[in-house]
Each structure stands twice: as C-alpha cells, then as structure tokens.
Amino acid sequence: MSRHVVTFTVNGVAQRVEVEARSTLADTLRESCGLTGTHLGCEHGVCGACTVLVNDIPTRACLMFAVQADGAAIRTVEGLAAPDGTLNALQQAFQDHHGLQCGFCTPGFLMLSTWLLERDEVLSEATLREALASNICRCTGYQGIVEAVRSAARKAGRWAE
Amino acid sequence: MNWVGRRLRRFEDPALLRGEGRFTADVAVGARAVRFLRSPVANGRITALRPPEDMPPGSLFVSAAELGAIGTIRPMLYRFAYRAVEQPILPADRVHFVGQAVAAIVAPSAAMAEDLLEAVTFDIGSETALVAMDDALHPGAPAVHAVAPGNVAVEGVMESPEAAAAFASAPHVVEIALRSRRQNASPMEGRGGCAQYDRATGRVRLTASVQMPHMLRTGIAELLSMPEADLQVIAPDVGGGFGQKMALFPEYAVLVWLARRYRGDFAWIEDRNENLIASAHSRDQEHRLRGAFAADGTLLALEADILANVGAFSAYPTTCGVEPLMAFAEYPGPYKVPAYAARARGVLTHTCPMAPYRGVSRPVITFGLERLMDVAAKRIGIDPVAIRRMNLVDSFPHRSATGLTLDEASYIETLDDAAQHLDIPAFRERQKAARAQGRYLGLGLSVFNERTGYGTPAFAARGMGVVPGYEVVDIAMTPNGEVELRIGASPHGQGLRTALAQLVADRLGIAPESVRVIHGDTDRTPYGWGSFASRAMVISGGASQEAADKLAARLRAAAAKILQSSADDITLRDGEAVAGNGSSIALAALAKQVHQRSDLFDGFNLAESAHYDPPGTFSNACHAAIVEVDPETGHVRIERYLVVEDAGRIINPLIADGQVRGGVAQGIANALFEEIVIAEDGNILTGTLADYTLPSAMEIPEIEIHHRETISPFTLTGAKGLGEGGSIGAPAAIANAISDALSPFGVELFEIPATPPRIRAAIRAAEARA
Numbered sequence: 001m002s003r004h005v006v007t008f009t010v011n012g013v014a015q016r017v018e019v020e021a022r023s024t025l026a027d028t029l030r031e032s033c034g035l036t037g038t039h040l041g042c043e044h045g046v047c048g049a050c051t052v053l054v055n056d057i058p059t060r061a062c063l064m065f066a067v068q069a070d071g072a073a074i075r076t077v078e079g080l081a082a083p084d085g086t087l088n089a090l091q092q093a094f095q096d097h098h099g100l101q102c103g104f105c106t107p108g109f110l111m112l113s114t115w116l117l118e119r120d121e122v123l124s125e126a127t128l129r130e131a132l133a134s135n136i137c138r139c140t141g142y143q144g145i146v147e148a149v150r151s152a153a154r155k156a157g158r159w160a161e
Numbered sequence: 162m163n164w165v166g167r168r169l170r171r172f173e174d175p176a177l178l179r180g181e182g183r184f185t186a187d188v189a190v191g192a193r194a195v196r197f198l199r200s201p202v203a204n205g206r207i208t209a210l211r212p213p214e215d216m217p218p219g220s221l222f223v224s225a226a227e228l229g230a231i232g233t234i235r236p237m238l239y240r241f242a243y244r245a246v247e248q249p250i251l252p253a254d255r256v257h258f259v260g261q262a263v264a265a266i267v268a269p270s271a272a273m274a275e276d277l278l279e280a281v282t283f284d285i286g287s288e289t290a291l292v293a294m295d296d297a298l299h300p301g302a303p304a305v306h307a308v309a310p311g312n313v314a315v316e317g318v319m320e321s322p323e324a325a326a327a328f329a330s331a332p333h334v335v336e337i338a339l340r341s342r343r344q345n346a347s348p349m350e351g352r353g354g355c356a357q358y359d360r361a362t363g364r365v366r367l368t369a370s371v372q373m374p375h376m377l378r379t380g381i382a383e384l385l386s387m388p389e390a391d392l393q394v395i396a397p398d399v400g401g402g403f404g405q406k407m408a409l410f411p412e413y414a415v416l417v418w419l420a421r422r423y424r425g426d427f428a429w430i431e432d433r434n435e436n437l438i439a440s441a442h443s444r445d446q447e448h449r450l451r452g453a454f455a456a457d458g459t460l461l462a463l464e465a466d467i468l469a470n471v472g473a474f475s476a477y478p479t480t481c482g483v484e485p486l487m488a489f490a491e492y493p494g495p496y497k498v499p500a501y502a503a504r505a506r507g508v509l510t511h512t513c514p515m516a517p518y519r520g521v522s523r524p525v526i527t528f529g530l531e532r533l534m535d536v537a538a539k540r541i542g543i544d545p546v547a548i549r550r551m552n553l554v555d556s557f558p559h560r561s562a563t564g565l566t567l568d569e570a571s572y573i574e575t576l577d578d579a580a581q582h583l584d585i586p587a588f589r590e591r592q593k594a595a596r597a598q599g600r601y602l603g604l605g606l607s608v609f610n611e612r613t614g615y616g617t618p619a620f621a622a623r624g625m626g627v628v629p630g631y632e633v634v635d636i637a638m639t640p641n642g643e644v645e646l647r648i649g650a651s652p653h654g655q656g657l658r659t660a661l662a663q664l665v666a667d668r669l670g671i672a673p674e675s676v677r678v679i680h681g682d683t684d685r686t687p688y689g690w691g692s693f694a695s696r697a698m699v700i701s702g703g704a705s706q707e708a709a710d711k712l713a714a715r716l717r718a719a720a721a722k723i724l725q726s727s728a729d730d731i732t733l734r735d736g737e738a739v740a741g742n743g744s745s746i747a748l749a750a751l752a753k754q755v756h757q758r759s760d761l762f763d764g765f766n767l768a769e770s771a772h773y774d775p776p777g778t779f780s781n782a783c784h785a786a787i788v789e790v791d792p793e794t795g796h797v798r799i800e801r802y803l804v805v806e807d808a809g810r811i812i813n814p815l816i817a818d819g820q821v822r823g824g825v826a827q828g829i830a831n832a833l834f835e836e837i838v839i840a841e842d843g844n845i846l847t848g849t850l851a852d853y854t855l856p857s858a859m860e861i862p863e864i865e866i867h868h869r870e871t872i873s874p875f876t877l878t879g880a881k882g883l884g885e886g887g888s889i890g891a892p893a894a895i896a897n898a899i900s901d902a903l904s905p906f907g908v909e910l911f912e913i914p915a916t917p918p919r920i921r922a923a924i925r926a927a928e929a930r931a
Contacts, residue, residue, distance in 0.1 A: 040186070078180045098818070133859040138827070
C-alpha cells in the first residue's frame with residue numbers, strides 16, 4: 001500500500017500524518033492523532049457516532065478518507081471543553097438534561113449539535129428533531145438530547161418559542 | 162441532607178462529554194489486530210481450511226487445529242428436558258450458523274487482517290439449513306445437534322388441575338396466535354476485546370466490552386485450563402449492552418489464548434455487520450395463547466404454548482432456557498390467573514444463538530397477554546380498562562399460578578392514573594370525529610409487572626448450572642476520609658457510580674462526591690455477577706447500603722472513643738461524627754486517626770463488606786399509546802406515549818426517567834421497526850444499519866412519565882428495578898393502539914414489528930374476509 005502525507009489541523013493544532021490511501025479520517029484521528037473521542041458505531045455512515053466537523057460541516061469521519069481531509073480544519077469532541085476540562089455550554093446542557101447514558105454516541109451528537117448551534121438559524125422542535133435524526137442513540141430515547149440542545153439553543157437565542 | 166431521591170447530575174458524564182471516556186477500542190490502539198473468518202453457510206461440513214500462502218511478518222492464522230485441546234462452551238441447566246449443546250471455540254469440522262467464527266487472522270492492522278482473510282482457503286460442503294422453527298420441529302427433521310433429536314433443546318410443561326375444566330365450561334374462550342420477529346439488541350458500541358500479556362507477571366489483562374467481567378474470567382479460565390488468578394478482566398466504559406454483552410463469546414477465549422501463546426497484545430473490535438449477524442439475537446418467538454373468561458370478563462384460566470427459536474447454541478451462562486423458561490414462568494403477569502397451563506420449548510435452528518435482550522421474554526408475553534385482554538374485551542363487549550381492572554391482582558402478597566410471590570404493587574392504581582391522564586372519553590370523541598374525516602386514531606394500553614432484583618431463587622428454580630444471584634460490595638474509608646465502594650456489578654450507562662454514591666452518602670452523612678464507586682475490574686472488585694435483569698440498583702444497592710451501615714457503625718465506635726462518648730450517642734452528618742453533647746470530629750480526621758494511630762485503635766479498621774441476595778420484587782407500570790395509522794401506506798405515527806410506572810423508591814429520578822425512556826424507545830423499535838430477516842438458506846438480509854432500522858429522534862416521541870412509589874418490603878432499599886420495564890410495556894401498547902385504530906377495518910394485529918407492509922397485509926386480509 002502506498003502511503004501519503006496529509007496535513008490538516010485538528011482543534012486548531014497542526015497535524016502531519018502518513019496514511020494509506022484507504023485510511024479513513026476516523027481511523028486516522030483515533031490511531032495517528034491519538035484522539036479516541038471520535039467513536040465508530042457502524043463504519044457505514046448510518047449511526048453518526050463518528051461525526052466531526054470538517055471545515056465547519058458535520059461529516060461522517062468513517063466515510064471520508066484521510067487524504068480527502070488534506071488541508072482541512074477539523075474539529076472533534078476533544079476541542080469542546082476548556083483546557084482545564086470545564087465543559088462548554090452545550091456539554092453542560094447534555095449533563096444537566098441527562099442527554100447521555102453509555103456515552104458512546106455522545107461525541108457525534110455533540111459535534112452535530114455544535115454545528116446546529118453555530119448556524120445562523122433559529123431552531124424549532126421540528127427542525128431540531130429532524131437534524132438530530134442524522135445520528136442514532138440506543139440508550140436515551142432522544143428526549144434528553146433534544147432537551148439539552150433546546151436548552152443550549154435557548155441560551156444562545158436560537159430557539160423559536 | 163438527604164441525597165436519595167434527588168436528581169443529581171451524573172458523575173460519569175464529564176469525561177464522556179469531553180471524549181475522554183475509555184472504551185475497549187481506545188485501549189486497543191497499538192495492539193495487533195484480530196479479525197475472524199466467519200461462515201457464509203448456515204449448515205455444513207468444513208472440507209478445507211488453510212492459511213493464506215503468503216503470511217507477512219507479524220501475521221498469524223488460528224483455527225481449531227492451532228487451538229488444540231481447549232474446552233467447549235457448554236452451559237448447564239439441571240432439569241429433565243434440557244439437552245446440553247456444546248459450542249466449540251472454533252469449529253473443527255462443522256459450521257452451525259452464518260457468521261460463526263471459523264478462524265482468526267492476526268495482523269499489524271485490522272485492514273491488513275481483512276486483506277488476509279480474503280486469501281484464506283475455506284471450503285464448506287453446504288447442507289440444508291433449518292432456519293424456521295416449523296422446519297426444525299417437523300417430524301423427521303435432521304437434528305441440528307445429535308444430542309437433541311427433534312431439535313428441542315429445553316422444554317417446560319405445567320398444568321394446574323383445574324385448567325381443562327375451566328376451558329371446557331367457560332362462557333368465552335379466546336384464542337390468539339402471536340409472532341414476534343427476531344431482534345438484535347444493537348448497543349452502539351459492538352463487542353470487542355483487547356488481551357494484553359504482562360511478561361513481568363505472566364498474567365493477561367482482557368479489556369472487553371462486557372456486562373459480566375467476573376463470569377467471563379471464570380469461563381475463559383475454565384476453557385483454557387489456565388489459573389483464573391492469571392487473568393484480569395476489565396469492563397471499561399461500555400457502550401451499552403442490553404443483555405447482549407452478558408454472554409461468553411468464543412472470540413474472547415481466542416484473544417486470551419493468543420495473548421498467552423504469543424506473549425503479546427491482541428485486539429478484536431467487531432464491526433457492525435458482525436454484531437448484526439453473529440453476536441446474539443432474541444425475541445424470535447411464536448405463542449398460541451388461550452384465555453377462558455366468565456360472562457362478566459373474569460379470567461378463569463390461561464393456556465400458553467410458547468416456542469422460542471434459540472439458534473444453534475446455548476449462550477453461557479444464561480443458557481437457551483432464558484427466553485422459553487421465563488415466558489413459561491411469568492406469563493400470568495400482573496393478573497389473577499386461577500388456573501394455568503403452559504408448554505414452552507426452545508427450538509434449535511441453524512441461526513445465530515439467542516441471548517438475553519432487555520426484558521428477555523417479557524416484551525413478548527406482555528404483547529400476548531395485553532392483546533388477549535383487548536380481544537377478549539371486544540368479544541365480551543366490555544371496556545379495555547374494565548377487563549383489566551377486574552382481573553389485576555389487588556391484594557398482596559399474591560402467590561401466582563406459577564408459584565411466584567408478587568409483592569405490594571400498584572397495578573390498578575397505575576391503570577387508573579393512565580386512564581385519567583388520557584381522558585379516554587374525550588379521546589373516543591376525537592377518534593370518532595377523526596374517523597369521519599378518514600383519519601384513524603387508536604389508543605392502546607399495556608399493564609405489566611416486571612420481576613426485578615431477583616437473587617438466587619429465581620435462577621435456581623430454572624435449574625441453572627451457574628446461578629447469578631448475589632452481589633458483594635466492599636467498602637472502605639481512606640485515611641483522608643473518602644469512601645471507596647467496590648462492587649461486583651458492572652454498569653455500562655446506568656449511572657450506578659452516581660446512584661450508589663447517593664445511597665451511601667445518606668448512610669454516612671457525607672457528600673456523594675466523596676464516594677468513589679469502583680467497578681468493572683476483576684482485580685479491584687469482589688466477585689459478583691454484573692449488571693443485567695434490572696438487578697444492580699436492588700442487589701448492589703442493597704449490599705452497598707448494608708456495607709455503608711456497617712462502616713457507619715465502625716465510624717461511630719471510633720468517634721465514641723475520641724469524643725469519650727458511646728457509639729449510640731454518635732450521629733454522622735455533614736462529614737462529621739457528632740456526639741449528643743455537641744462535641745464533634747471531622748470524619749477525615751477520624752479516619753486518619755484510625756489508620757495512623759494504631760496505638761489508639763489497635764486491630765481496628767474502616768473496611769467492611771456486605772453480601773446481598775434478595776428474593777426478588779415486582780415493579781409495575783401502565784403504558785399507553787395514542788397512534789395514527791395511515792391505512793393507505795401502513796405508516797404509524799405515535800401521537801402520545803405515556804408511562805405511569807412504579808419502581809418503589811427512586812434513588813435518582815433523573816437516571817430513572819432516562820432508563821424508562823430508553824427502554825420505551827427500544828420497545829417502540831420492537832413494535833414497529835427492527836427485525837433480523839433471515840433468508841431460507843440462513844443468510845441474514847439485514848446486515849447493516851440501513852436494513853436493520855434503529856429508530857431516530859424523528860420516530861421516538863416525547864415520553865410522558867408519571868411515578869408511583871410503592872416501597873418494596875422485599876428489598877433493603879425499598880427500590881425495585883426498572884431497567885427493562887420500558888421495553889417490556891411498549892410493544893403491547895403500540896400493537897393495541899394500532900388494532901384500535903384499524904378496528905373499522907376489522908384488523909387485529911398479532912405480529913411485531915408491525916411494519917408498513919405487515920399493516921397493509923393485515924388490512925388487505927381483513928378486506929378479503931369482509
């Protein structure tokens with residue numbers, strides 16, 4: 001297998017990795033960058049556990065090759081909290097509203113929701129549920145996740161009352 | 162300060178939210194990768210199995226030949242009608258289901274291992290596969306295993322003497338046939354393990370995504386004839402289990418064998434396809450159910466004929482009896498059943514083995530019993546609430562037809578609460594108006610009980626060779642005054658680190674933050690069984706409370722010595738031991754003295770242990786669903802979903818509600834969406850999440866929860882288990898609601914999942930009859 005040098009930033013830090021052409025972005029983040037917060041639930045693009053932001057767009061890291069991310073700015077769950085570990089407002093809302101149980105799907109939901117809250121759009125119950133339907137959670141029945149993002153959106157002034 | 166009953170935010174969350182949890186695949190980074198060659202054939206003889214000709218450095222091939230003489234998985238039920246099937250770790254001659262692991266390839270990376278898998282020489286002489294229970298039970302059908310001619314691996318039969326007469330003379334006999342299709346528990350993290358060899362000690366550390374680490378350690382040590390003390394099993398952060406991760410899977414034995422044989426680190430992280438086709442399935446059942454009713458609707462007798470497709474092998478330690486025998490023992494549910502007759506059979510087929518999945522058989526028996534109630538009510542001409550009310554158990558303790566003791570519960574109260582919240586008369590008006598506009602709304606009820614927190618007696622009654630009844634908790638206070646609570650249970654999303662800390666904090670008068678719950682590590686916890694069967698809060702919780710009380714007694718005795726008082730005079734509160742006269746000492750200072758001043762506290766310590774093995778208790782609930790069905794497409798929309806539940810004392814309502822909602826979501830999936838579809842040749846047609854459709858936030862509605870708290874006298878904490886109830890109640894509520902919605906068409910629904918094609922077929926069949 002030929003190897004390729006790929007450079008990108010992850011959470012603002014420059015990374016230079018050598019990968020096979022077939023290496024996915026998810027495996028590269030986990031194995032070459034040591035960022036195991038991005039989880040693999042299905043490796044075929046359905047569950048969304050591996051969702052990261054690539055140039056601010058939510059992306060299934062299992063469906064993207066690392067070489068396709070050359071030059072990109074990538075954000076992962078590890079970049080959300082403050083350096084001292086303090087949770088950001090969205091993460092705190094997930095804890096407050098019991099938006100996680102086993103925590104395996106959580107990084108994907110956090111990155112998807114980060115994107116939702118950064119868009120210049122007001123969310124409603126319907127648009128929120130439709131967007132969250134990109135990802136699968138097996139533990140919560142979604143209500144805690146919906147409540148968490150709703151609460152964070154409210155605080156950010158992005159909720160249609 | 163009372164911590165029990167508070168919606169305390171979970172201690173587990175911050176690390177998980179920062180992406181800093183440690184799951185098995187995270188530990189596996191850097192280990193050599195193991196991938197399994199899996200059988201593409203359901204039944205056949207292996208005629209050739211050879212490694213790739215070109216094996217690069219660092220790669221290995223392992224089949225039965227390489228494993229040599231190691232044990233087989235052969236779980237036992239000590240009962241007359243049980244055939245103990247043996248499962249080889251890797252088969253030497255025959256395959257028994259599609260997906261069965263046949264050989265392992267080790268390579269420096271998973272991708273390289275998968276490349277090598279394709280170069281393995283592997284031929285099987287394919288033979289006819291028995292996939293459906295009908296085929297396996299057909300007279301003269303070949304035996305899946307020679308030890309079980311007729312393909313019945315386990316059978317239970319009972320009949321109360323009055324049953325036959327009751328059916329013969331009853332004014333109404335209602336008979337229904339039910340089908341529950343096969344499901345996969347589908348935790349978001351699949352199975353996986355990483356076995357690491359420690360050359361300094363010769364021990365192996367197996368980190369694995371499992372629910373029963375101690376059991377796994379015992380089972381693997383037996384299989385490999387190795388000293389159990391040389392194996393450490395760690396269940397780190399585990400991404401859901403729901404029962405599937407209770408079983409001892411052959412893959413874990415291969416990992417430990419590799420680590421010992423090659424003195425290195427080996428990891429297998431399954432992919433989603435492996436999980437869907439080759440882990441463990443459940444709920445593949447067929448029931449025939451008859452109820453004898455008096456003219457007024459009183460249930461006189463119940464008869465059940467239960468078939469459970471248990472697949473090709475028997476899962477260790479729960480055995481293939483877990484589904485059929487649970488249905489057999491618990492079918493009467495929360496109802497007064499004066500006479501009961503039942504036959505339950507576990508049927509062997511050439512399919513993936515059955516293992517427990519949240520609720521085990523109870524989602525299916527509740528579906529059966531609650532459909533029976535609705536059908537009978539319609540036949541007799543009474544209201545669905547009325548027929549339930551008159552038949553629900555209303556005095557306690559109640560001895561069931563199968564000999565179970567039902568403790569105090571709120572069967573009628575939860576039903577009445579639900580009916581009141583729903584305002585059924587108003588709904589009937591709305592339903593009528595909608596029908597006039599060609600819209601079909603329906604309301605479905607589901608009343609059930611859930612046997613939880615059961616210790617030894619329940620498992621022993623089944624004759625289980627491994628009886629996973631008790632739990633042990635060790636407690637100790639550090640010299641700095643923190644409490645370490647070591648538990649044998651193994652939570653994986655249930656928030657036990659938080660809930661047990663709340664429980665212990667109250668007993669010791671300290672803050673929950675100073676309690677560390679240590680779990681999921683056989684080196685650091687006492688022998689115990691794990692988290693399953695809605696038992697951890699009841700059994701580990703009870704043991705934790707007792708251990709904390711014993712530690713509290715020690716703290717009071719120590720404080721009495723320092724404060725020159727008597728132990729009876731000491732109260733523990735706000736982190737201090739306080740004497741009646743107001744003098745006090747901080748627990749941290751006290752603990753330091755006990756540990757460091759052996760001149761004062763000779764032979765005294767702050768460590769205790771408690772063992773708890775309760776008889777079991779029944780939690781209960783009434784679920785109700787209002788749905789709208791589109792008869793043109795068969796699509797079901799859930800308009801409202803309501804739960805009135807009673808799990809005794811609630812330790813942490815935030816966590817409890819989460820358990821209920823998550824369970825209901827899986828129950829809704831069971832009712833409407835999820836099905837493992839197997840072709841006639843035994844191949845699975847639903848091998849991706851695009852085909853096996855887990856519901857999303859669009860399909861699962863907001864779930865409204867109301868509580869009652871009937872404190873159990875049968876548990877130390879008064880708590881009853883509630884982990885499984887959500888998934889138990891939902892299929893029946895949804896199926897009853899759909900049948901109610903489609904009653905103008907004469908449709909009665911008896912098969913789940915009620916997918917749009919099934920609903921359309923039911924409507925067409927009803928129209929053809931009309």
